[in-house]
Amino acid sequence: MTLGQGHGPDPLLDHVRAETYLRLRAEAELRRVLALPRDDATNDDDEAEELTAEHGLRRHSVVAQALAQAGAIGRGVADSVTEELAAALFARSRVGGSDMADVLRPERHGQPARPPAGPYLAVPVGITLPGGPGSGLAEVQLFALVIAPDRAILTTAGRLRNPARKPVRGRRSHHAGLPFDGPETPTGTDDRGNSYTMYADSSSSDGDGNWTCLLSLSPIPQPGARWLELTMSPGSPPVRVDLASHGAGGGPAPGPAAAASPAERMVDTVAHRLLHASLTYPDDDVSWYDLSEIADIVTALDAVGALGAARGAVGRLVTLAGRLRVRIPPALSAVAQPAGLPAAWQNILENRDRGDGPTGLAQPPPCCRNSAAPGSCSPGCARARREPCFRRWHGVCRSRRSSPSSRTRRNNGPGPRATTRAAGTSQPRAAEAPATAMRTWNWSLPRPCIRMPGRSR
């Protein structure tokens, strides 16, 4: 797959119509905010039905950027209209100087980062390894390897062997510990004898020992390499990643990943994120997921004639949201072209409650550990309700309870996101989710507004 086609105004779209729409939208947004009681316009209250002025401004900015990304308007117009709305709200004390500064900061005017042109290769890995002795890692899960023209990233997660928090001198907070921060970094070789090192591009930890990490390979594997052999820590078994069978140019990417239009990619990306959320929160409840932002974007794209073939993508998103019992804004339903789910999505949904992996090393949480049988802990466990990582554990327990056949497997892995095997096969395939998402990676897409219960929007 090749990305990198230039973004910019699309000569086939009516830019005057699109700019007029955006400016009238700004007028309507200003009217909406001015109609709010002043306290409601500025208070960030979870229970408020209306968006605050600040959130409305950010939503407007997202729509403006989406129109620019779709080529309906120039990026300068998008920035200008947003800045004027920010200034109008500021002049009426509806947003503060810092909110305005966030919107107006000069960095916004730069060209958005976009994928460099060239071949992209996404390879599902899907394996869980024990951490090597002395590595501090209890286990390492390898999800997918993505090789882009300017970088090569391996997505990983796992658990630390000793997740105890360590105090950091001079700080009141505690350092939770991160993977791959020691002198022994992961390494790799390829079939041509080239050596690679890997370093943590970004990583995070929840303080209980669960971590995620994006490992960057250096140098970037060159096209033509048939396989890579990765050693995550000294003493851990090497993992061979077959590049040849996923080679660039080996055929079009499956499913919606081949989407051509920016609008379609925007919608599909939101669907991927919803899918991801459904894996992260496998207790069957992602009803909190907020699709209103993408609904605003779709409304805008439709109004200016830039939605086009993305109606099918909206259809996929609506179908997915329906399956996950997520509230579907009417604006999405109105323009959705009926569509089924791509096979990869379907597969993820069907297997998202499964926690079977090739190697299970991590310990279940105490509520499960102390139970006579896995999954017999209280479904109302308060901590599970409170902490996402704990909820993920809980989801594993529940899935095992509901899926007796899985008890026969060694499936103590911390979640279906890690490594899901298809029943009766030996090939891991849950890594399809990140792999698919990577294929439509768009560096400048707006993030979906995810409203968590009990959290501020």
Place this chain on the structure above:
Amino acid sequence: MSNPEQPAAASPPWWALLPPAQTGVSCGEHTHQLHWIDGSLIALDHPDAEGERVLAALGGDRCECIDLVESWGAHGDDLEVLAIGPRSAADKLTIGPGEIEQLQGGGMWRPPAHGSVLSFARLRPHATLPARLRARLTPHRATQSRVSAFFSGSHIAGSGSAFVISGPRTPGQPERDAERRAGLLSLLALGGEFQFRLSATVAAAWADGGSRAGDAATRRPALVAALAGRVAPAAAAWLGTEPDLVDVVPHEGPDWGRLQATGTGSERKVSVALPVGWLASVWAAGLAVTAGHLIVAVTEAAWPDATVLGVPEPGADPVTLKLRAADGAWTRQPGAMQ
């Protein structure tokens, strides 16, 4: 509905129904008066404003009054005024010196380092650059590093040289935009009367016969929004519907425009076409909806008296009304012709 009835052949100037306005501003250690009359802003305490501008251009001290008058002129055709400024008399802008200071403190605005150069170029386009001002500049060389983009390539007309202001930073268009916007907000901080007068100035510039009328087609989206942002709330309140149901487009042509409505009650949809000049002559004067009519044109004006065309209801022809301003409101006077 289109009505052939036209405003008077010699329409009154757009400011004819805007009475003079005055406000005090802090200028150095004093409070000085800015006075607006007949479309112009005057610094009353600076009778030789032109001379002061030249002195400032030569490197002398700048004063707030003169800066504001200059800024007023610079924003006289700035459509951003209409994007930020008030939409109706009830739409109160709260910005004041504190908010302007907040923006400046946040690094979003800095006093223009190049102000004196710009002023000089504007006031003495063919003069030799004075030595005092020249001393503040450095000759522009293509290979010079760390020079400001502000003046890169900007020749001072007639000076025979090109100059740049040296500095470690290289502000670009975004910072110039932020600076310009802060200047605009400073003008809006002068108060409601000045906000409406500045808005009217801009609208008049883009209206038929205005200095920017020829460019109106290229800025149509901004003009549509400016018009819609003011016509829609007025028409909606007049007809008891929602502003979002009012469709507004700029009208081009010799007649006053058109007004149509469909549906009933709060679902009533309205379609309005009015010229951009309506903002200057009608809306800015607070006449949008008066005596139960949507005022669409001013035919005679001698403040506080006005003769206007008003539409009593959608689909009806406009009628002539005689109005008088008193205590900040327009009231219908006897003698109106139906």
